[in-house]
Amino acid sequence: EFYGYFAETEFTWNNITQSNRNPLLTLGIGADGLKTGHTEEAGYGLVGSAVQDGQRIVFKVSGLDSSADRAAETTSLVKWAFGAFDTVKFFAEGETVAEAEVWMGETDTVPMVAPVPLQMLVPREARDGIMASIRYEGPIEAPVVEGQRLGALVVEVPDSETISFDLVAGADVPRGGLMTRINAAAHVARDRVMEILPGGDQ
Numbered sequence: 001e002f003y004g005y006f007a008e009t010e011f012t013w014n015n016i017t018q019s020n021r022n023p024l025l026t027l028g029i030g031a032d033g034l035k036t037g038h039t040e041e042a043g044y045g046l047v048g049s050a051v052q053d054g055q056r057i058v059f060k061v062s063g064l065d066s067s068a069d070r071a072a073e074t075t076s077l078v079k080w081a082f083g084a085f086d087t088v089k090f091f092a093e094g095e096t097v098a099e100a101e102v103w104m105g106e107t108d109t110v111p112m113v114a115p116v117p118l119q120m121l122v123p124r125e126a127r128d129g130i131m132a133s134i135r136y137e138g139p140i141e142a143p144v145v146e147g148q149r150l151g152a153l154v155v156e157v158p159d160s161e162t163i164s165f166d167l168v169a170g171a172d173v174p175r176g177g178l179m180t181r182i183n184a185a186a187h188v189a190r191d192r193v194m195e196i197l198p199g200g201d202q
Contacts, residue, residue: 008020022034029052045061045064050078057078057081084123086122089119093115096113097134100140104142105174120155123159131155132154136151136167147168149166149168153167
């Protein structure tokens with residue numbers, strides 16, 4: 001909520017105008033913050049933020065010898081970050097990712113949905129190597145409550161840590177009635193018989 005203030009290039013109060021010392025704000029690279037700094041011990045530094053096409057980066061540099069070095073290094077850093085990484089969008093908020101099996105419910109399945117937009121920043125050269133899988137322990141016993149965590153979307157990126165995104169129930173699934181329980185019990189009994197008997201006698 002404060003980015004708008006940090007992005008102001010100057011501020012006038014009591015007829016005195018102060019310029020923002022952030023060298024990135026006027027370069028047209030999406031910079032909107034945050035804070036410059038300088039001490040004898042730490043040199044010239046900057047905690048910066050920039051947005052391009054909905055992709056935000058936040059970065060920090062310190063130990064530079066001059067304000068000119070700070071401007072040059074941070075400009076190069078922003079351009080490199082936006083050029084070297086892509087935001088990969090997997091699913092929108094509320095979008096169904098998969099159907100999970102339900103045990104003893106009024107319905108046999110429940111949608112597994114994304115509780116928030118599922119996306120991540122990845123190195124551009126690794127994008128084609130992304131692998132994703134859906135993991136959950138099922139069938140899930142009813143009742144199921146909308147918003148209940150059911151499993152995860154697991155994303156593997158080459159040469160990076162595996163990332164896991166929660167998936168939640170997209171609807172309520174009440175526990176089934178008497179006939180549901182009878183059918184479920186019969187199903188279990190049938191499966192057990194099929195496991196015991198030889199294949200030709202099933």
